[in-house]
Amino acid sequence: MGQEYVYQPTVGTERNSTNVPQVNEIAQAEAAILNSNELKRRVIQAVGVETVLGERAAERAVSAEAAERSALRTMIRDLEVSTAPLSGVIQLSYEARDADTAAAVLNGLLDQYLIYRREVFQDRMTPALQEQREVFEDELMDADSAYEAFLRTNDIGDFNTARESLGASYQTVFAERLGVDAQLAQVSNRLARLRLELGSVPAEIVLNQQLNVAAQDQVLLLRTERENLLARYQPDSQPVRDIEERIAQLQAFVNTGTAVGPREVQTGPNPIWVSLDTERIQLTAERDSLIGRRSVLEAQLNDLRNRQSRLTELESRNATLSADREVLTSNIREFALREARAGRPPRCPRAGRITSASWSAPRRPHGEPACACPACCW
Helix, strand or coil, X not given: CCCCCCCCCCCCCCCCCCCCCCHHHHHHHHHHHHCCHHHHHHHHHHHCHHHHHCHHHHHHCXXXXXXXXXXXXXXXXXXXEEECCCCCCEEEEECCCCHHHHHHHHHHHHHHHHHHHHHHCCCCHHHHHHHHHHHHHHHHHHHHHHHHHHHHHCXXXXXXXXXXXXXXXXXXXXXXXXXXXXHHHHHHHHHHHHHHHHHHCCCEEEEEEEEECHHHHHHHHHHHHHHHHHCXXXXXXXXXXXXXXXXXXXXXXXXXXXXXXXXXXXXXXXHHXXXXXXXXXXXXXXXXXXXXXXXXXXXXXXXXXXXXXHHHHHHHHHHHHHHHHHHHHHHHHHHHHHHHHCCCCCCECCCECCCCCXXXXXXXXXXXXXXXXXXXXX
């Protein structure tokens, strides 16, 4: 069954058609073409007025137009096209003055029928589809230019890629800032504890000191001097009593505990305090570094938020332009598919696009059939 009667797509998944006309309906349509006056006029022009009317009758005609009208009336009268019920057979008969004339007219009819039938079933949809597809292609070019200008103006390579890249960058920077916040809190707590410890540890300690023992030394000197006096004086002599009195006074002073004290003290930095202060300095530097790093990360987060907000504002415009491109691309694809479906099947050498008709015709005077194409049958 040819595509002139049944839609048979050559591409796509819809390869089978269920709306198939009956054979007798096809035969009636073909018979209408065979019996059309336009086809008869073409046959007259092809075989000549003399073949239809005879040379004498053609010569008696007043004009060529009159001869052609007379030949048309003759063909209408002498040509009979009939079909059988529920059959795909079309019967042609032509009554003429001799068999050769009838054969020439019928063979001319079949030849012109092949040509005229191809014109009747000519695909007029493909040019319209092609024209509409080209319109869509032009619109798609404009839409592509508008989309490229939109991306170029907003310094975007690919909208979806830019949005995903910004989202990933934001997550990375945000996670890094959380890590810095945790480190900063840890360092701040350690620094606070160190400051408390530094407050309880003296910065300087005594490294070396010398005691003041002058009173005890004087007591020893006086006792030595008393011994020397005893060697020359009696114990109850006045010089001995005087020195014993001085010894007693000095000994009483020494016994009070105030006679002995530091005479020279050497102080220096406390090693524990130095160690704690060194750690405090290091932690302070680390804290300042983390504060600076957090400031940079916060600035990066603000920049990423601004860029995400800008992309959010541009998203509707991007969606509109992308949707236009997708719709136009889909339309172009659909019309290209319809063009392919409406494309012409392979032609046979004689019958052109005929794929659904066969006939039995009287042979030509030379013994050749009207058409021997094996593709012209259903």
